[in-house]
Amino acid sequence: MAVLVTGATGLVGARLLPRLVAAGHACRALVRAGKRVPAGVARVEGELSDRAALERAVEGVSAVVHLAAVFRTADTDLVWTTNLEGTRNLLEATKARAPGARFILASTSNVYAPASGRPGREDDPVEPAHAYPASKVAAEQALRDSGLRWTVLRFPFVYGDQDGHLEALPGHAAAGGWHPAKRISTLHHRDVATAVGLALDGAFDGRIVNVCDEAPTSLFELAALVGQPMAPSALPLDDPWHLLVDGSLARSLGFRPSVRTVYQAVEQGLV
Numbered sequence: 435m436a437v438l439v440t441g442a443t444g445l446v447g448a449r450l451l452p453r454l455v456a457a458g459h460a461c462r463a464l465v466r467a468g469k470r471v472p473a474g475v476a477r478v479e480g481e482l483s484d485r486a487a488l489e490r491a492v493e494g495v496s497a498v499v500h501l502a503a504v505f506r507t508a509d510t511d512l513v514w515t516t517n518l519e520g521t522r523n524l525l526e527a528t529k530a531r532a533p534g535a536r537f538i539l540a541s542t543s544n545v546y547a548p549a550s551g552r553p554g555r556e557d558d559p560v561e562p563a564h565a566y567p568a569s570k571v572a573a574e575q576a577l578r579d580s581g582l583r584w585t586v587l588r589f590p591f592v593y594g595d596q597d598g599h600l601e602a603l604p605g606h607a608a609a610g611g612w613h614p615a616k617r618i619s620t621l622h623h624r625d626v627a628t629a630v631g632l633a634l635d636g637a638f639d640g641r642i643v644n645v646c647d648e649a650p651t652s653l654f655e656l657a658a659l660v661g662q663p664m665a666p667s668a669l670p671l672d673d674p675w676h677l678l679v680d681g682s683l684a685r686s687l688g689f690r691p692s693v694r695t696v697y698q699a700v701e702q703g704l705v
Contacts, residue, residue, distance in 0.1 A: 435634060436460045438491050440482070440524065441501030443469045446540065446626055449595045450501070451475060453627035459634070464491045464502070482520030488527035497536040497634050498528055503570070510565040517569035518576065525580045536583045538633045541570045543590040543619060543644060543679045553619075553678040556588070556642045574642065585633040586642040590619035590679055592626060594693070594704050604662040607653045614654035614664040618677040619646040622693035622704060629689055637687050644679040649695040659700055 437454060441447040442463035454461050455474050462476035464487070471477045480487020482502060492498060504516040521539070528535055544567040546554030562568045577584045593600040607616075621629075629645040632638060657664045681689075699705050 435497060436462070436495045437497045437499060437634065438462050438464065438478075438495045439499045439501065440464045441503060441540075442471060442475075444501060444503075445597050445599060446589075446592055446623065447501045449597065449623040450499070450627055450630060453624075454499075454630070457627075457631060462491065462495070464488070482516060482523055485523060485527060488524055489531045492524075492528045492532045492535065495532050495535050497538065498524065498532070499538045499540070499630055499634075500524060501540045503540070503566075505566050513565040514569050517566070518572045521573040522576050525576060525582065528582060529580065533582070536585070536634065536636065536639070537577060537580070538585045538587065538630060539573060539577050541574055541586050541588045541642075542567055543588050543646075543677065545571050545588065546676075546679065548673050548676040550675055552675055553680040554644065554675075555680045556644055556683055583636075583639055585638040585640070587629055587633060587638070588642060588644045588679065589626065590621055590644075590646050590677065592621050592623060593696070594622040594624065594699055596705070597623065600656065600696075600705055601660045601662070603653070604657040604660070604664060607657070607664065612653055613669070613671045614657075614667055615652055615671045616677070617650040617652045617674070618656075619650050619679045619681070620696055621646050622691070622699055624693050624704070625691045628692060629684070632688055637689075638684075641683070641687075643684050643687065643689075644681050645684050645689060646679050646681040647691040647694055647696075648681075649697075650678050651696050656696065659696065659705075
């Protein structure tokens, strides 16, 4: 299958792209000037603001895997320009040059509201206040309204393959004032590829799907696993459900994580 991947040099894309190639897909990547791609991947230089480059990138593809996004920045204009306007530009190019393509959008479990009383489910209302998840919700809606075949994959905390993300988590937790007992849903890069493979096969067509492993893990445990212990707290945990997602829909549609827990990843040297 001919597949375009955006965000191919990012934390997720750099680990997904080689797996798509290994699975036999003919991949091309939209990248900025100076960025390299793995062997066997066609390189299309351009940005999400460049309509001509986007049309070249999507010409003749069977699927688009849209990972490109801006996340941790105080520049909210950049977040909205990239995550929403960039997605709209790519959707228009796809409709013009590859209208039969399947469009897979990577989104985030951060769209779910705190204090929901349960893990986030795909049919829960979402009105996030922060720019990143709010821009992702808007991009999801743009895709659903596009007339293309679509899938939205809502990913939780993604880690593994020496990406440094797990090691950075204790710092983010401290900056956010998160309780050490707070559990979060997680997903290994290997199972990002598992989920994208199912989406490319059409298993998730026309759906928003949470994708996560089988064992939400506390920040206290995660920090200990990377040798950065958090101080314990005697205070109660105010919101036990925030950043937890319900993955039962994905499971009912055939998703099975090959890395079922963070502990398995550590034991098998996959972090």
